[in-house]
Amino acid sequence: xxxxxxxxxxxxxxxxxxxxxxxxxxxxxxxxxxxxxxxxxxxxxxxxxxxxxxxxxxxxxxxxxxxxxxxxxxxxxxxxxxxxxxxxxxxxxxxxxxxxxxxxxxxxxxxxxxxxxx
Amino acid sequence: xxxxxxxxxxxxxxxxxxxxxxxxxxxxxxxxxxxxxxxxxxxxxxxxxxxxxxxxxxxxxxxxxxxxxxxxxxxxxxxxxxxxxxxxxxxxxxxxxxxxxxxxxxxxxxxxxxxxxxxxxxxxxxxxxxxxxxxxxxxxxxxxxxxxxxxxxxxxxxxxxxxxxxxxxxxxxxxxxxxxxxxxxxxxxxxxxxxxxxxxxxxxxxxxxxxxxxxxxxxx
Numbered sequence: 001x002x003x004x005x006x007x008x009x010x011x012x013x014x015x016x017x018x019x020x021x022x023x024x025x026x027x028x029x030x031x032x033x034x035x036x037x038x039x040x041x042x043x044x045x046x047x048x049x050x051x052x053x054x055x056x057x058x059x060x061x062x063x064x065x066x067x068x069x070x071x072x073x074x075x076x077x078x079x080x081x082x083x084x085x086x087x088x089x090x091x092x093x094x095x096x097x098x099x100x101x102x103x104x105x106x107x108x109x110x111x112x113x114x115x116x117x118x
Numbered sequence: 119x120x121x122x123x124x125x126x127x128x129x130x131x132x133x134x135x136x137x138x139x140x141x142x143x144x145x146x147x148x149x150x151x152x153x154x155x156x157x158x159x160x161x162x163x164x165x166x167x168x169x170x171x172x173x174x175x176x177x178x179x180x181x182x183x184x185x186x187x188x189x190x191x192x193x194x195x196x197x198x199x200x201x202x203x204x205x206x207x208x209x210x211x212x213x214x215x216x217x218x219x220x221x222x223x224x225x226x227x228x229x230x231x232x233x234x235x236x237x238x239x240x241x242x243x244x245x246x247x248x249x250x251x252x253x254x255x256x257x258x259x260x261x262x263x264x265x266x267x268x269x270x271x272x273x274x275x276x277x278x279x280x281x282x283x284x285x286x287x288x289x290x291x292x293x294x295x296x297x298x299x300x301x302x303x304x305x306x307x308x309x310x311x312x313x314x315x316x317x318x319x320x321x322x323x324x325x326x327x328x329x330x331x332x333x334x335x336x337x338x
Contacts, residue, residue, distance in 0.1 A: 043314050044314060044315070044318045065311070065314075065315070066226075066229050066230055066233050066311050066312065066315065067225070067226040067229050067230075067315050067318075068225055068226070068229060084229070085229070085233075105221075105222045105225060105226075106222065106318055106322065107322075108318070108321060108322065108325075
């Protein structure tokens with residue numbers, strides 16, 4: 001009986017360890033993978049107006065307005081190009097830093113993206 | 119002002135706007151256009167109110183009385199007029215900021231008209247010509263003739279200040295006379311989306327007009 005009890009405890013411990021290891025492994029994979037974010041352009045506003053993302057993440061802008069828009073970095077380093085209604089374009093961000101952007105056609109429309117490894 | 123007077127004025131705000139457009143054309147352009155506009159608006163609304171109290175004139179021709187297809191025709195006409203002004207600016211102005219603004223007007227108003235035509239096709243309807251569309255076109259013809267004779271900073275100032283006044287007047291018409299009276303839900307939804315665009319244009323026109331004036335005063 002003692003042998004049977006010991007065997008049960010060993011098997012249970014091994015099983016719990018295996019399950020825990022698989023959970024940790026799965027969590028580590030999801031945490032490291034690049035993410036995709038969506039900014040909707042609606043009623044002449046970028047929604048959300050500000051985003052915090054990590055290096056390697058991608059942002060997609062979708063225009064829901066009748067009027068064409070762009071999402072353009074202040075220095076013109078990146079630009080979605082002309083987006084007509086329901087058209088989208090994406091930009092991948094690799095370098096840390098904070099970026100302000102605007103619509104070239106409607107300069108009052110402004111947004112910001114912060115890229116941070118944390 | 120009594121409740122009835124206020125209600126009448128609200129319903130006929132569009133007609134008052136048309137008269138305002140005429141008066142803006144008649145009053146010589148001044149360097150203090152903002153003050154002139156404020157005085158004009160106060161005078162205009164007081165005059166319209168006084169006339170309503172004493173006159174038995176028919177107010178059947180009111181923007182608030184237009185049906186959905188007539189309203190669509192007015193909006194389409196107003197878009198085409200602003201596109202026309204913008205093409206004139208591209209042809210005459212040498213200012214890159216004026217060109218940027220004009221290209222945005224063309225881009226946005228063409229997009230609105232494209233949506234309007236698509237909606238009318240879906241509804242299997244034709245826009246209906248009316249007194250207000252005809253009046254807008256007559257006024258536009260006169261203004262184009264006037265602006266075509268201008269050049270340099272005189273043109274830039276006239277164009278940008280007219281853009282501000284034009285969008286202010288059209289927005290008052292759309293917001294106060296049209297949207298509350300449109301019956302078809304799809305037409306109303308389109309106008310509400312277009313209204314957002316026109317209000318953004320009004321803000322942009324104000325900024326562009328101010329920038330033109332500032333550049334001109336710096337050069338003097």
